[in-house]
Amino acid sequence: EIVLTQSPGTLSLSPGERATLSCRASQSVSSSYLAWYQQKPGQAPRLLIYGASSRATGIPDRFSGSGSGTDFTLTISRLEPEDFAVYYCQQYGSSALTFGGGTKVEIK
């Protein structure tokens, strides 16, 4: 099973700042089969990115994904108030899909 480790656990930033979230895999994720989700309190997760860098329908272009192999990054170019949430990565490059433990982006 591929273990995904997200860092940092918590990111304290101000609106307008840039957020950089990391997702590291215990082994290479084939074909960059990695997705990112946003979850707000009391809500279901929402797909942001799939295929490591493809934005889902309706996702603003301030969200971008990059990376390959074992190292992936989600970048939010300028934080809006609605972006403060928990973010999860998920790999689907193996038959046993797995999620990372999440990064909370909080208001500083």
Place this chain on the structure above:
Amino acid sequence: QVQLVQSGAEVKKPGSSVKVSCKASGGTFSSYAISWVRQAPGQGLEWMGRIIPILGIANYAQKFQGRVTITADKSTSTAYMELSSLRSEDTAVYYCARETVVVTTGWFDPWGQGTLVTVSS
């Protein structure tokens, strides 16, 4: 577009079973996979299993093998997840989600609103 609506919250006794439903509207129900993902209070996301209604085939995460059963009723575009031998650690929000499968697994979009299952004596 596809929308998924789940059944309401449940309170169950240890040792009992729970069955959660997930009704799809929009899209072609049979042609995509429906997965179930759970989230314990304050914790992360955990995939439980999936069904592909058009094939009638379900597969499960190893952790839940023998305790979870996922089914689908194509006539009502509804998927079900039944979890048996409940224990307190099964207290969680259970989500269904459409899974876009690439090779063997995929990503999830959209998600149902979630169903809170509380296991308590």
